[in-house]
Amino acid sequence: MAGRRIYLVGSSGYPYYGDEAAAAAWLRHLAATEPDAEVYLDCPNPGGAQLFLGDLHPQVRFVDTLFRISWAAPTEDPEEVAEFVAQAARQPGFGYAHRAAGVELLHTADVVHVIGGSYVNEIWPRHLGVLAAGSALAEMGKTVAMTGQGLMPNSADGPLLDRLTAGYAVVDVRDAASRALLSGEAVTDTGHDLLLDLGEHVYDRRDTVSTMVSMQSDLVDEAGLEALATSVVETAKAWGVRPEKVGYVESIPGQDRVVFELVEAQLPGMRFYPFTEVWREGLPARRGQRWITTRESLHVAAAAAGAWGVAYPVRPGYDDVAHQDLLDKGSRWVIGTPGEGAPEIHGEAGFGSGRDALVQAKRDVAGRVYAR
Numbered sequence: 001m002a003g004r005r006i007y008l009v010g011s012s013g014y015p016y017y018g019d020e021a022a023a024a025a026w027l028r029h030l031a032a033t034e035p036d037a038e039v040y041l042d043c044p045n046p047g048g049a050q051l052f053l054g055d056l057h058p059q060v061r062f063v064d065t066l067f068r069i070s071w072a073a074p075t076e077d078p079e080e081v082a083e084f085v086a087q088a089a090r091q092p093g094f095g096y097a098h099r100a101a102g103v104e105l106l107h108t109a110d111v112v113h114v115i116g117g118s119y120v121n122e123i124w125p126r127h128l129g130v131l132a133a134g135s136a137l138a139e140m141g142k143t144v145a146m147t148g149q150g151l152m153p154n155s156a157d158g159p160l161l162d163r164l165t166a167g168y169a170v171v172d173v174r175d176a177a178s179r180a181l182l183s184g185e186a187v188t189d190t191g192h193d194l195l196l197d198l199g200e201h202v203y204d205r206r207d208t209v210s211t212m213v214s215m216q217s218d219l220v221d222e223a224g225l226e227a228l229a230t231s232v233v234e235t236a237k238a239w240g241v242r243p244e245k246v247g248y249v250e251s252i253p254g255q256d257r258v259v260f261e262l263v264e265a266q267l268p269g270m271r272f273y274p275f276t277e278v279w280r281e282g283l284p285a286r287r288g289q290r291w292i293t294t295r296e297s298l299h300v301a302a303a304a305a306g307a308w309g310v311a312y313p314v315r316p317g318y319d320d321v322a323h324q325d326l327l328d329k330g331s332r333w334v335i336g337t338p339g340e341g342a343p344e345i346h347g348e349a350g351f352g353s354g355r356d357a358l359v360q361a362k363r364d365v366a367g368r369v370y371a372r
Contacts (some may be wrong), residue, residue: 005110006109007105008039008040008133018251018297019119020047027041029196070126072084075093085133111145112134114146132163148192150322170369174288177321190361202261202282202283208286211289215293220315228273253275290308294314301324304348308349329354332350
């Protein structure tokens, strides 16, 4: 008997560690639970996604239909984006004729699943279209779900988000602020989708250094970059860390190297982990480490491994929301201020005993999404 046709939607292939990790979590889950399924991942960069994710399910393929259609929306007005993409999802060839075959494929899906990440918000307003497409497909009788979505800063108000997700079988978001935008009683906020998949394969099993750094340059201006560099150097000094005991993790190729290049002369011997190595060997996170990062996905994964750390938010209303929500969910990390050093004395590590509950909550969501 042939398996179901499952259509995932996520921001994969750029690449960015958090988006790739979320997609990998679902593909591994489906490989274990539905190996006979025909799986499609609709993403902005299908070629990159193939390179990083193509071996995680025996029948996964990559397309860019809904992202291309969403980008083709004539304006960034939320209502107009939603109307345009919903109609394009109903009518092959509408709005973007080049993707008619992709919409026809979408109409054959048994399950449409908008996977987690923080790509449906005010920063990328046309991405609201993926939720609108889900709404149209739910009206056509498809099983539609969304999980692990960070909707802040919101690109649409609560009533519009409620309307777009009203027909979804499962509505799950990443954080409490995103949950507050939606009025449905069944809406859950179970955190980042990478919590679904925290096995040993996620982590680098080689010996790793005691202090890890990962600072972004995207969404940061020049003054912000200098502030982040100052925080890295001042924290290393305050903690008395020898430079050769510091590792620097690249979460987005190139963009996460900018701060490394600003501080490497002051931390000679610091070990750089390029994204390709991190993806191939696993994230170099372990119990007993200390982390300094702007990245919410690294906060999740490193804390889950038992590391302690300091999170430096760079954009108000965006990653500060995500980091604070992790603290509210049990992370024992602290939030720092760019330009300032981190605390010299750290507390308890990771999520402690709360880790298992977070993982189980995400597994429960998976059970609901793929219930027969």
